[in-house]
Amino acid sequence: MANMTLIGAVNDALKTALREDPSVLVFGEDVGKKGGVFLATDGLQAEFGADRCFDTPLSEDGIIGTAIGMAMNGLKPVAEIQFQDFIFPAFDQIVSEAAKLRYRSGGQYTAPMVIRTPYGGGIRGGLYHSQSGEAYFCHTPGMKVVIPSTPYDAKGLLLAAIADPDPVLFMEPKALYRAVKGEVPEGHYTVELSTTRNVREGDDVTVVEKAADMAAEKGISVHVVDLRTLLPLDESAVVEAAKKTGRVVTVTEAPRFCGYAGEISAIVAERAIEYMEAPVVRVTGFDTPFPNTLEHHYLPDARRVIDAIEKVANF
Amino acid sequence: MFELLDIPRVLVDPDGTAAGPDLPALSDEELRELYVHLVRVRVVDERMLKLQRAGRVGFVGSTFGQEASMIGTAGPLRSTDWLWSGLREGGAALMRGLPLSEYIAQMYCNSNDTAKGRQMCNHFQHKGTNYPSWSSVIGTQIPHGVGAALAAKRLGKDEVHAIYFGDGASSSNGFHSGMGFAAVWKVPCVFVLIHNGWAISVPADEQTGVEEWTDKAEAYGMPAAEVDGNDLLACYGAMETLIERARAGEGPSLLVVKTYRMMGHSSSDDPTVYRDEAEVEVWRQRDPIQRFESFLVGRGILAEGEGAGITTEITAEVDAEIHVQEAAPRMPLRSLVEDVYSEVPLHLREQYNGFIETVERHGEAQPGDGAFPL
Ligand SMILES: Cc1ncc(C[n+]2csc(CCOP(=O)(O)OP(=O)(O)O)c2C)c(N)n1
Ligand SMILES: [Mg+2]
Numbered sequence: 221m222a223n224m225t226l227i228g229a230v231n232d233a234l235k236t237a238l239r240e241d242p243s244v245l246v247f248g249e250d251v252g253k254k255g256g257v258f259l260a261t262d263g264l265q266a267e268f269g270a271d272r273c274f275d276t277p278l279s280e281d282g283i284i285g286t287a288i289g290m291a292m293n294g295l296k297p298v299a300e301i302q303f304q305d306f307i308f309p310a311f312d313q314i315v316s317e318a319a320k321l322r323y324r325s326g327g328q329y330t331a332p333m334v335i336r337t338p339y340g341g342g343i344r345g346g347l348y349h350s351q352s353g354e355a356y357f358c359h360t361p362g363m364k365v366v367i368p369s370t371p372y373d374a375k376g377l378l379l380a381a382i383a384d385p386d387p388v389l390f391m392e393p394k395a396l397y398r399a400v401k402g403e404v405p406e407g408h409y410t411v412e413l414s415t416t417r418n419v420r421e422g423d424d425v426t427v428v429e430k431a432a433d434m435a436a437e438k439g440i441s442v443h444v445v446d447l448r449t450l451l452p453l454d455e456s457a458v459v460e461a462a463k464k465t466g467r468v469v470t471v472t473e474a475p476r477f478c479g480y481a482g483e484i485s486a487i488v489a490e491r492a493i494e495y496m497e498a499p500v501v502r503v504t505g506f507d508t509p510f511p512n513t514l515e516h517h518y519l520p521d522a523r524r525v526i527d528a529i530e531k532v533a534n535f
Numbered sequence: 536m537f538e539l540l541d542i543p544r545v546l547v548d549p550d551g552t553a554a555g556p557d558l559p560a561l562s563d564e565e566l567r568e569l570y571v572h573l574v575r576v577r578v579v580d581e582r583m584l585k586l587q588r589a590g591r592v593g594f595v596g597s598t599f600g601q602e603a604s605m606i607g608t609a610g611p612l613r614s615t616d617w618l619w620s621g622l623r624e625g626g627a628a629l630m631r632g633l634p635l636s637e638y639i640a641q642m643y644c645n646s647n648d649t650a651k652g653r654q655m656c657n658h659f660q661h662k663g664t665n666y667p668s669w670s671s672v673i674g675t676q677i678p679h680g681v682g683a684a685l686a687a688k689r690l691g692k693d694e695v696h697a698i699y700f701g702d703g704a705s706s707s708n709g710f711h712s713g714m715g716f717a718a719v720w721k722v723p724c725v726f727v728l729i730h731n732g733w734a735i736s737v738p739a740d741e742q743t744g745v746e747e748w749t750d751k752a753e754a755y756g757m758p759a760a761e762v763d764g765n766d767l768l769a770c771y772g773a774m775e776t777l778i779e780r781a782r783a784g785e786g787p788s789l790l791v792v793k794t795y796r797m798m799g800h801s802s803s804d805d806p807t808v809y810r811d812e813a814e815v816e817v818w819r820q821r822d823p824i825q826r827f828e829s830f831l832v833g834r835g836i837l838a839e840g841e842g843a844g845i846t847t848e849i850t851a852e853v854d855a856e857i858h859v860q861e862a863a864p865r866m867p868l869r870s871l872v873e874d875v876y877s878e879v880p881l882h883l884r885e886q887y888n889g890f891i892e893t894v895e896r897h898g899e900a901q902p903g904d905g906a907f908p909l
Contacts, residue, residue, distance in 0.1 A: 253809035254736035275737045277706035278673055306672060309708050344593045346655035348671035476886070506886050508875045513644045513652040513865055517894070527893050 224404045227397040229371035230260050230336070233378035234298065236408055238268045241296060244382065246273040248283055248300030248336075257302055258338055258397055284310035284335065288318050291333040291387075298382060304339035304391060305348045311356070318387040319362030334381045334388045340473055341519050342395030346512035352474040352505075357389050358451045358483070364388040365451040366413060371402040373448060376411030384413060411448070416457040419444035425467040425529050428458060428484050440533045450480060455487055462488045466497035467532040471520050476504040498535035501528045537753035540788070542760040542776055546768040549821055551829025559611075559772045563836045569606060569767060570831055571845060573824050576602045576626030578849045579635075582857065583642055583656075587802045591861070592642045594656040596622040600765075600797030601731055603823030606630055607770025608727050608792060611778055612697055617665040619680035619698040621673075622801075623729070624666075625659040633661035639856050645863040651874070652866045657801075665694075674700060674707025677726070681713045684722035684787075695781045696724040697774075703734025705751065706742045714755040714789070721786035725777045728789060729764065731796040736809040752789040764794030765823035768830070794823070867903040868894065884909055 224232065237244045246264055248256075252275040255262030264273040276283050280301055287297035301307045307314070318331045341350035357365050364386055368374035374392070381388035422441035445461045447453065462468050468488055470481035481502040488500050503520040511518050548554045561569070576598055583595045598605060601623060609618060609627035618627060629638055640647035642656045650660060650668065660668035669676050680698035687694040704710055705728060717724055730748060732739050745751060752759035760777070762769045770792060777788045795818040799806040806815075831837035868891065872883040879887075884907035894900045 249734075250736045252736070254804075255808070257735070257803070275741060277742045278703035278734050278737070279706045279708065281708055282706070308672070344655075346658075346671070347653065349655065477882075506872060506890070507883060508872055509653075511653060511871055512655060514868065514871055517868060517871060517890070523897060524890070524893055 221403045221405055223401055224371045225398045226371050226374050226400050227258060227260050229374040229404045230378060230392060231262060232404060233375040234261060234264060237379060237382045238272055240408060243294060243296045244298060245295055246298045247276050249278055249302050250275060251300050256300060258394060280306055280310040281313060284313040287333050288313060288331045291331040292329055297333045299335050301335060301337040303349050304337040304353050305351045307337055315360050319360045323362060330385060331387045332385050334390055336390045336392060338394035339391045340393045340395055341510060341515050347510045350510040354391060354450055355474055355479050358480060363451060364413060366449050367391045369393060369396060369446050370400060371404050373411050375404050376409055377448060379408060380410035380413050414449045414452050414454050416454050417446045417448055419446050424465055425469060425533050426461045426465045428470045440529055442529060458484060458487055459491045462492045463495040466495050468500045469503060469528045469532055471503045471525055473505050473519055475507045476502055477507050479504055498532040501532050503528045537756055538758040539749055540758050540760040542773045543769060544761055545763045545766050546772055547766050547826060547830045549826055551826055551833050558768055559775055566831060566836055569610060570827055572606045572630040573602045573827060574845050575629060575849050577824060578846060578853055582853050584802060592656050595802040596657045597798040598623045598626055600818060601794045602626060603767035603827060604729055604764030604770055604792045604794040607767040608774040610771045611775040614664045616695045616697060617683060619676045619696060620666060621669050621700050622657060624699050628659050628661050628666045631664040633659060635856050639860045643860045645860060646866045647863045651870050674704040674709030677709035677713035680724055681717045681722055684724040685720050688722055695778050697727055698724055699727045699729060701734060702730045702739040702742055717787040718756045723781040724787045725781055726789045728791050730791055730793050733796050735800040735804060748791040757787050757789060759789040761791040761793060764792040765821050765826060767823060767827045869904060879907060
């Protein structure tokens with residue numbers, strides 16, 4: 221065991237994969253000598269050589285398009301998109317190609333690959349270095365979408381994603397890169413995809429969060445669920461958690477309309493409405509682009525989450 | 536059709552002596568002004584880096600070493616022409632009329648910022664001289680410039696569109712479609728490829744297999760030229776020719792401007808991790824401001840040592856403006872939901888009103904932050 225940050229755990233997972241499997245390649249913009257703009261790939265090129273960890277030309281479309289071809293022909297690409305905000309030039313390759321390849325070929329061709337990308341606000345990055353775009357990809361059958369929120373999960377989920385036979389978008393909450401630390405086992409282990417984690421046991425309100433563990437202490441016992449894999453989601457875990465308290469708050473940074481929080485509300489409404497004591501409340505970003513100087517007002521901070529918790533607890 | 540245009544790569548040697556007779560027709564006064572613009576870019580840059588280190592502004596993409604490439608190429612543009620910018624063209628905007636106050640307000644992202652503090656630092660805009668800001672997404676402005684040039688052509692506007700981007704951006708989708716469309720439509724634009732050696736940590740020769748960057752124009756079918764980007768007058772002269780071609784209806788062209796990014800990619804980047812300091816040293820000897828200064832001194836347009844005085848004067852001007860912008864308030868909270876659409880729609884007014892209730896309860900609202908009428 222070693223005590224690591226979340227980004228340290230990502231780095232450790234990549235090293236473990238590169239060591240274990242010669243077909244694994246790590247590439248993207250600035251991942252080589254520089255080790256990534258957040259240093260997630262620090263030291264990989266030095267240790268494994270420029271054939272295994274390398275920079276690409278500045279084209280996300282090229283990065284993902286070529287990753288698909290590599291995956292179709294025996295390599296195991298782990299591509300980095302420098303910021304999730306810059307994934308959209310590759311949207312076509314992800315949505316039209318990677319996600320649909322298995323289906324359209326009747327299972328003859330597949331694209332087992334991982335796209336790692338930092339996402340989310342809290343770094344004063346303005347509207348193009350802060351977005352949470354999970355909803356676009358969760359609306360894309362054929363993709364898997366994973367978000368870790370602890371160092372242990374980051375390594376275990378990333379290794380599981382690399383071993384997975386289908387394309388996985390691995391979204392890393394950049395605000396947590398160095399904000400959380402935890403014990404991480406050495407060597408290979410996996411955290412099974414499509415399983416949730418109970419962050420905190422409680423009886424009064426269930427809070428479904430996709431990443432940040434926000435404090436909620438006002439005499440209300442909060443049950444916090446970290447979804448870990450957004451697609452495919454372990455729906456029954458969400459339903460069980462909702463039934464436990466009968467009061468649910470969902471928290472995401474992304475805009476509200478057509479967002480992931482709405483999906484959770486729908487699942488709870490369809491499968492547990494008879495257990496509910498209060499409306500399911502979403503705490504989200506506004507339906508606006510991501511702001512810059514006012515980002516702390518946009519983000520669903522503890523203040524707004526607690527307001528929502530009180531609202532459903534006292535309904 | 537591709538053609539390597541017969542445009543001199545260098546007009547002023549690194550020691551400041553003129554290398555050729557074909558200097559742009561500029562008066563002594565105009566030459567002096569260009570020098571002042573160069574110095575202003577550098578002073579502003581240094582000041583912003585200082586403020587960044589002090590935690591006053593968030594991010595700086597320095598232009599250090601590239602001043603002549605920017606001022607030189609943008610110099611011959613008219614204010615009615617458009618400049619489509621990337622990260623580092625803010626100095627050109629200043630020269631063309633962006634007020635210093637707006638430049639610094641943008642760096643502070645405060646309530647004086649014409650973009651209402653919504654963009655990260657280093658995303659300048661100036662509507663008055665046709666200078667939209669870049670988004671942050673590399674290469675997207677390239678086809679915008681081409682489309683706007685088509686609009687100019689169709690609507691009979693006498694405009695040339697100068698489209699700036701870096702060596703890294705030459706790999707973007709926007710570059711490929713922009714160059715292709717422009718050549719097919721023969722629109723009045725100039726592609727200004729600022730080759731500064733690097734795209735963050737990726738060297739320019741890892742963006743493409745071609746050795747001569749002007750070859751890129753051949754693939755799309757338009758003429759090209761290359762200039763020494765640290766030679767202000769070469770940049771000016773080349774761009775003047777290409778702008779005139781475009782204005783005369785002869786279509787688009789590519790100008791490859793070879794310069795060097797002396798600092799890190801931005802204030803968040805440590806370049807010593809990935810590049811050899813010896814390379815930086817070589818370019819330090821080719822400083823574009825010193826080169827132009829020697830030229831001016833040699834011609835008696837600038838007195839020996841006069842440059843220092845100009846620097847001091849501009850520094851005082853910049854510092855005074857920094858004090859003003861330091862004191863400016865933040866944007867009102869309502870700006871969170873404004874400008875998403877032409878009017879704030881009902882659902883956003885409702886979202887905001889719910890939010891402001893919480894803010895008010897925590898005593899954090901300021902005058903002007905209050906609820907919208909529903
Ligand atoms: C689509 C996209 N991908 C990645 C980035 C991150 N990024 C910002 S600047 C940059 C390098 C740009 O290099 P170049 O075009 O040469 O311009 P320079 O910074 O040298 O002026 C990168 C990769 C981005 N902003 N947009
Ligand atoms: Mg560059």
